[in-house]
Amino acid sequence: MAEEMKAKLKNYKTAPFDSRFPNQNQTRNCWQNYLDFHRCEKALSAKGDDVSVCQWYRRVYKSLCPISWVTDWDEQWADGTFPGRSELAAPPSPASSVLLPRW
Amino acid sequence: MAAPAQLGLQNAASPIMEELIAFHDHALMIIFLISSLVLYIISLMLTTKLTHTSTMNAQEIEMIWTILPAMILIMIALPSLRILYMTDEFNKPYLTLKAIGHQWYWSYEYSDYEDLAFDSYIMPTYFLEPGEFRLLEVDNRTTLPMEADIRVLISSQDVLHSWAVPSLGVKTDAIPGRLNQAMVASMRPGLYYGQCSEICGSNHSFMPIVLEFIYFQDFEVWASYLYIV
Numbered sequence: 001m002a003e004e005m006k007a008k009l010k011n012y013k014t015a016p017f018d019s020r021f022p023n024q025n026q027t028r029n030c031w032q033n034y035l036d037f038h039r040c041e042k043a044l045s046a047k048g049d050d051v052s053v054c055q056w057y058r059r060v061y062k063s064l065c066p067i068s069w070v071t072d073w074d075e076q077w078a079d080g081t082f083p084g085r086s087e088l089a090a091p092p093s094p095a096s097s098v099l100l101p102r103w
Numbered sequence: 104m105a106a107p108a109q110l111g112l113q114n115a116a117s118p119i120m121e122e123l124i125a126f127h128d129h130a131l132m133i134i135f136l137i138s139s140l141v142l143y144i145i146s147l148m149l150t151t152k153l154t155h156t157s158t159m160n161a162q163e164i165e166m167i168w169t170i171l172p173a174m175i176l177i178m179i180a181l182p183s184l185r186i187l188y189m190t191d192e193f194n195k196p197y198l199t200l201k202a203i204g205h206q207w208y209w210s211y212e213y214s215d216y217e218d219l220a221f222d223s224y225i226m227p228t229y230f231l232e233p234g235e236f237r238l239l240e241v242d243n244r245t246t247l248p249m250e251a252d253i254r255v256l257i258s259s260q261d262v263l264h265s266w267a268v269p270s271l272g273v274k275t276d277a278i279p280g281r282l283n284q285a286m287v288a289s290m291r292p293g294l295y296y297g298q299c300s301e302i303c304g305s306n307h308s309f310m311p312i313v314l315e316f317i318y319f320q321d322f323e324v325w326a327s328y329l330y331i332v
Contacts, residue, residue, distance in 0.1 A: 012215070013196075013197060013198070013215065014196050014197065014198055014199045014215045014254065015196075015199060015254075016195065017193055017195065022193070024191075024275075024283055024284050024285075025281060025282070025283065025284075026256060026282040026283070026284045027280070027281050027282045029282075030282055059215075062214045062215075062218070063199045063214050063215050064199065064256060064282065065214075065282075066201055066203055066212065066256075066258055066282075067201075067212055067214065067218055067220055068203075068260065
């Protein structure tokens with residue numbers, strides 16, 4: 001799995017189509033990948049696994065999210081005030097809350 | 104860009120815009136035909152000495168002027184819906200560009216590999232070279248590869264703006280806190296101009312957009328220079 005991920009990362013061009021977000025509003029796509037990156041790092045480092053597979057989410061959110069959003073969220077993450085903390089604690093659910101960032 | 108006193112749409116640089124122009128011509132032709140017919144009938148009505156005071160029913164003409172408009176409306180609706188769905192098609196993008204609106208300039212980010220970002224301010228009239236276009240030129244043009252599907256994510260840092268490039272058939276609102284996706288593709292190299300299309304303050308008319316489409320190989324060279332800068 002890690003080898004497939006490395007190959008995917010090597011051939012990365014840009015964030016691919018995500019069928020969970022098929023419409024014009026891609027805000028949630030950016031937000032979800034940012035959360036998934038941190039969730040992946042948290043889960044894998046807790047198990048002691050290789051964290052580099054989480055780089056996929058990082059590439060995707062870097063492609064999609066404006067740099068200023070990422071900078072703000074990284075600062076909040078470092079301060080421990082990141083608003084998505086509660087979503088990170090719970091397992092991912094398709095009917096997750098509609099709370100959007102920055103609103 | 105538009106020529107002086109231009110009335111019609113700008114020349115298409117993308118297949119979607121070609122379809123939009125074709126649909127526009129189709130709908131406009133129908134409108135002209137109907138309007139001419141109605142004007143002609145009005146002129147006939149106003150210039151006749153004949154009178155008819157005993158109309159009781161007119162079954163045949165009622166049928167005609169109900170069925171015929173219904174058919175005309177269907178002939179307009181079908182191409183319209185086809186284009187609507189075509190503009191929403193999502194092809195595999197080669198590149199993602201982020202266009203962020205500010206008061207009163209656009210900033211562009213290319214983050215697929217490194218974080219390449221720059222601001223794009225209007226070129227003040229005083230600094231224009233001969234041959235450049237007033238209120239349309241910018242200091243840093245947005246360079247993109249031609250013949251590639253490009254995903255543009257549009258947002259704003261402060262108030263509402265709108266990112267519009269008429270030659271490519273794109274006009275998408277820039278809303279703070281929201282990422283709106285548009286697909287852009289040019290069939291040929293060239294410069295395509297647009298202007299902010301949502302009132303955003305005193306310099307709303309002075310934050311243009313210039314897309315410079317170039318060959319693939321040249322694009323890669325340009326991107327590497329941007330990184331060094």
